[in-house]
Amino acid sequence: xxxxxxLIEEKLKQSMQYFQAVQIGKERASxxxxxxxxxxxxxxxxxxxxxxxxxxxxVGEENYAAIIQTQDGFVxxxxxxxGYTKAQSKALEKNSALEIFKKIMASGIEEYSGNKVEIWxxxxxxxxxxxx
Numbered sequence: 001x002x003x004x005x006x007l008i009e010e011k012l013k014q015s016m017q018y019f020q021a022v023q024i025g026k027e028r029a030s031x032x033x034x035x036x037x038x039x040x041x042x043x044x045x046x047x048x049x050x051x052x053x054x055x056x057x058x059v060g061e062e063n064y065a066a067i068i069q070t071q072d073g074f075v076x077x078x079x080x081x082x083g084y085t086k087a088q089s090k091a092l093e094k095n096s097a098l099e100i101f102k103k104i105m106a107s108g109i110e111e112y113s114g115n116k117v118e119i120w121x122x123x124x125x126x127x128x129x130x131x132x
Contacts, residue, residue, distance in 0.1 A: 018049075018056045025049045025058030032063050032078040032086035039103045040076065046085045046119055059084050064112035065104040067097050067131065068124035074131070076100040077119070079112050085119040094131055101128055 025048030036043035049056050060080030068075050073091035080086060089100055105111065116123050 021049045021056045021058045023058075028059050028061055028080075029086040035063065035107070035109070036076070036078055036087045036089065036100075036104075039107060040089045040100045042090050043087045044090070046077075046088050048086075050080075050082060050084045050118070052082075059086050063109050065101055065109050065128075066112040066114075066117055066126040067101055067128040068117060068119070069127050070124070073097070074127070076104070077117065078104070078109070079117050083112065083114045083117040085117055088119065098128075098132055101132075 026045075029045050029048045033043045033045045047059055050059055051057075060082060062081050063078045063086070064081065066077050066079055068077060070091055074094050074097035075091055076089040076097045077085045078087045089097065092100070111128065112126060114126065116125050
């Protein structure tokens with residue numbers, strides 16, 4: 001009985017941690033979405049949590065800019081320090097994505113230094129250095 005109670009308490013604790021991570025991450029990703037919206041005229045919220053070592057964590061507070069290429073075009077994104085995408089533009093032509101990227105840089109947000117980012121369930125290489 002005691003073991004069963006301990007397992008239930010552990011599951012409840014994990015659920016609470018997940019929901020707390022979602023709430024904190026949603027707030028952080030929403031801020032990134034509003035920044036990108038002001039600079040690009042359109043922005044979509046992407047991830048609010050990340051899973052590291054089996055634990056759900058909120059996306060980071062920091063914002064870094066990058067560009068990825070999808071099958072639909074070039075997408076300008078804001079990511080946290082671990083490369084988890086918080087907000088994205090719609091798929092654009094290369095020059096339009098670069099124009100938004102330059103506006104983000106001019107606003108004081110730094111370029112993401114990593115080579116790949118996580119968006120939804122996929123990883124994408126960053127391409128801003130290759131196309132600029």
